[in-house]
Amino acid sequence: MRGISALLALLLWLCCTVVQAEVRLLAWERPPLSSQSEGTAAGLVVDLAGQMFRRAGVDYRIVFVPLQRALMSAQRDADSCVLLVERRQERESSYAWVGPLLISRLGLYALPGNPLQLDSLEQARGLRILSHQGSGGGEYLKAQGFRVEFSNKETLSYAMLQGGRAPLWAASPLVVSSLVRKGETAPREVLPFLTLMEDMACHPQMDAAVLSSLRQALIALYAEGEVARLYQRYGVSLE
Template identity: 35%
Template sequence: MVVSNMSSRTVSLLLAGWLSVISALASAEGTVIHILAYQQPPFMESRNNKPLGLAVDVVKLLMERAGFDYDINFVPPKRAYVTAQSSPNHCMLAIERAQTIEALFQWISPILITRHGFYSNASDKYDIRTLQDARPYVIGSYLGSGVGEYLEKYGFNVDFVSSNDLNILKLQRKRVDLWATDTISAARLIYENDLQFKLVHTFLTTLRAMGCHLSLPQEIVGRLQSELMGMYQDGSVETLYQSYLGTHPPQLSDIQE
């Protein structure tokens, strides 16, 4: 998702977006916010055409509390990424906010706070105390993973697959030494599949956000951001984490320790 070169069209779009934000604000009345999500259980998934998942639940509650009309559609991540930049009133869920793409969206953040770590087979005995200690090993990740890209950027040996769950087999069959993933997905997959994996080392925390088109009126962005902060402060987000992941959650309460 790193944008390395910005076309003149993109720059024009950026300018148009900012100018419209800076100039007279459009009314929020009647605006329908189109949210584009992609399959990434347990955070976002479409089952029987119903949007489900932790990030989806956070956004649903957010929209209800803010009183905005919205819809959620599932599309491939690349399409969500492009459409949220090119089509007014569209937002992408849930995207890792980074310096390289900061200028491309307006942000409602954080929708998710997740820690990421290296997992190994329970019988493996790697001595990994820091991120650098993982450098000699082959690390499994999946295409589109911000954490996989982070590791690749710093020269780690990353083996990408098309979806995160495929890393389970690769780790079991020792085709990768370590699996880099967030602790929530890992806990879910380990529990559901009764896997003999262990967390070896935690190395990164990410904030994931909703990235919206630059022309989305500032009053909407501000309202959503303020409502989201209220959801954190009154414990609603914590409740969603707990209720969604039942009795096996390593989520925000783990972050709090």
């Protein structure tokens, strides 16, 4: 009898462990949205994810890995989510989605002294455009047949723009403002072209109750203005 009780206790413990399992958040280096320094994660989406998980009462742990590895792991490991990635039609079936956690207004930026004016995306055809791999904007432009040069860091894209390697840089206002140094004139937005929504992409079989509580928590954060306040803290607006 004692054996059966112990077994039941073990089963109960295992069951509760599964329900309350810690979610492994696979973030990737993408300052100022997500980055780590001396083992501490920081950035707008790190903060927002933290608020969402705390409100939902779900434990989590952030691990930094390259984006492609994050995308593969979240398809393989039932406790994993990518923080975060564009919710694209061709990715829809590969993940369970929670979001949007980030809404970016992407534009084409040029150096302040460049007189280039664009009225439509089509007028940028033939021009070289810099983009951060994985940010969504470059992939979008490449799919439309534009000349895109990818880099694995936004700082590199900005340096290439400054060095005259290309006339245009596809980026968001948050990224641009974070990279402009004190006393430096910021690049000029020549053409806004895409609103990008990015979500947390979780393993497709992740516990439905966990996903539901995270989604509810996010909706509450939007409704209470917490998301807007967080954006303001980072100097951007949801408008």
